[in-house]
Amino acid sequence: MSKPKKITESPVTFISNNSQLVGMLHQVGSNKIIIMCHGFKGHKCENKRLFVEAARAFCREDYDVLRFDFYGSGDSEGEFEDTLISTNILNLEDACKFVNQRGYRQVAILGISMGAATAILTANKLDINTLILWSAVPDMHRIFDSTISSLGPVDPDKTVFEYEGWNINRRFWEEAVHYDIMGELAKITVPKFIVQGTADEPVFVQGFHDFRDLVLPPTDFMEIPEAGHTFQTPLHRQMVIRQTLIWLNRHFK
Helix, strand or coil, rough: CCCCCEEEEEEEEECCCCEEEEEEEEEEECEEEEEECCCCCCCCCCCHHHHHHHHHHHHHCCCCEECCCCCCCCCCCHHHHHHHHHHHHHHHHHHHHHHCCCCEEEEEEECCCCCHHHHHHCCCCCCCCCEEEECCCCCCHHHHHHHHHCCCCCCCCEEEEEEECCCHHHHHHHCCCCCCCCHHHHHCCCCEEEEECCCCCCCHHHHHHHCCCCCCEEEEEECCCCCCCCCCCHHHHHHHHHHHHHHHHHHCC
């Protein structure tokens, strides 16, 4: 019987846009790596440690993994109210440079929610092999229309707003609505796996179905019945991780 491979988990840092970003590098000695991108208001562990569970499961199947905090999130430098989509894109580009410098030449990107949108907006700038999208933000206008309406009357002179206990700078959504997620996704040619929980907010569920009409092959779609936005139950976490692994083993060779 072969000896199980040793898995290591090491805190790492790298510089992006002159700021220190903090991550966790899971290694089993693979030449393939999955970079995980957390969502808006999230961090490298994600809700109920979804990214930790997923990274360890991927490692057991012989994939190395980097999960990291975007600028202003988690342990990374900066304040959340200063985060921008353009900064997230730079951060992901620099995360790819970081793994390339460590010798990885086969790279998969996995993003959830706003992290999935960042992955879509960055993918065509990167030399990657596959793209995995969980609960992807489909359209910035749709997302921010619902977010801004929940804030009540908006003072036109105010620059920072509180949302669910977080300070958000007006610049964030003023910049974000100029990004065309659907248009960028339509250009991506690498294999893609798009996963959506059926109990998520309608804007995400509708976006998932809209994606079907525009993506290039090869692309696979999967719905997780009754799952919420971040696959919050143990069963739903197991399902999304297992199905992603099945897909990876077919497409990330």
